[in-house]
Amino acid sequence: MGLLAQQRRELILEQVRARGAVRVSDLAGHFGVSDMTVRRDLDVLARQRLVDKVHGGATAVGAPSTEEPGFVVKSQRQLAEKEAVARAAARLVEPGSAIGLSAGTTTWALARLLGDVPGLTIVTNSMAVADVFRAAPRPDLTVILTGGIRTPSEALVGPVAVASLxxxxxxxVFLGVHGMSAAAGFTTPNLTESETDRALVEAGQRLVVVADHTKWGTVGISTIAALSDADVLVTDDGLADDARAVLAGEVDELVVAPVAGAA
Structure with missing residues (x-):
């Protein structure tokens, strides 16, 4: 016997509060109901001011645009999706090139896959990314770590980082983001990190955004770049068809990595 509507809404609310954000498609699959049913549930919860509706889902009330989970917390989320995205992005790294890696758990996953790419120069404001290469030093690898003020996501940000970039x-430049949406573009919940990310983006001839499907519909307080600024967006095959259509019309190239193919 299926759940009553009120029971389902209570469970949806639990997920929103635990995760900070949920997607309509994920909830529909989890509860075995239609997208329309989930949207009606979210409408009810939004009218009760228990959630905030966003494109494609809902977020916890009062927290979404500025909430910044720590690196350890984020590194445990969407592991298979991030691995798939990282593997697809690694194929875009040319031997002998100078690349920028922003802070984030997806760029950290990407860094761990670059051990066999010769002659790289890597610029990063991520302490975690720099640690990957420090643990396995190579004579043909140059790593430049910006200075700056440390954030919960292990990023170094602020005027020192911006000046060096x-x-x-x-x-x-391979950019990890907190969220992406049609209206807000690529966003972060940290105003200072946004300024640093913009400086990193401006330093690159080509912008590759790496973001798993759960980032769609999430909006941070500050925009780093418009969707159309991305030369390539690498995401995973959990991205809904309507989101794919929007992104395909904005970015120069949309790469959708199959999660099942990730090791």
């Missing part, structure tokens, strides 16, 4: 010229 503005003097550099990179072949490509």
């Amino acid at each position: 503005r003097s550099l010229n990179l072949d490509a």
Whole structure:
């Protein structure tokens, strides 16, 4: 026997509060109901001011645009999806190139896959990314870690980081984001990190955004870049068809990585 509507809404609310954000498609699959049923449930919860509705889902009330989970917490989420995205992104890294890697758990996963790419120069404001290469030093690898103030996501941000990035010229920048949406573009919940990320983006000739499907519909307080600024967006095959259509119309190239193929 299926759940009563009120029971389902209570369970949806529990998920929103535990995860910070939920997607309509994920909830529909979890409860075995239609997307329309989930949207009606979210409408009810939003009218009761228990959740905030966003495109494609809902977020916890009062927290979504500025909430910044720590690196350890984020590194445990969507592991298979991030691995799939990282593997697809690694194929875009050219030997002998100078690349930028922003802070984030997806770029950290990407860094761990670059051990066999020769002759790289890597610029990053991520302490976790720098640690990956420090643990396995190579004579043909140059790692430049910006200075700055440390954030919960292990990013170094602020005027010192921005100043160092503005003097550099990179072949490509791989950018991890907190959220992405049609209206807000690629966003972060940290205003200072946004400024640093923008400086990193401006340093690169090519922008590759790496973001798993759960980032769609999530909006941070500050926009890093518009969707159309991305030369490539690498995501996973959990991304809904309507989101794919929007993104395909904005970014130059949309790469959808199959999660089942991730090791």
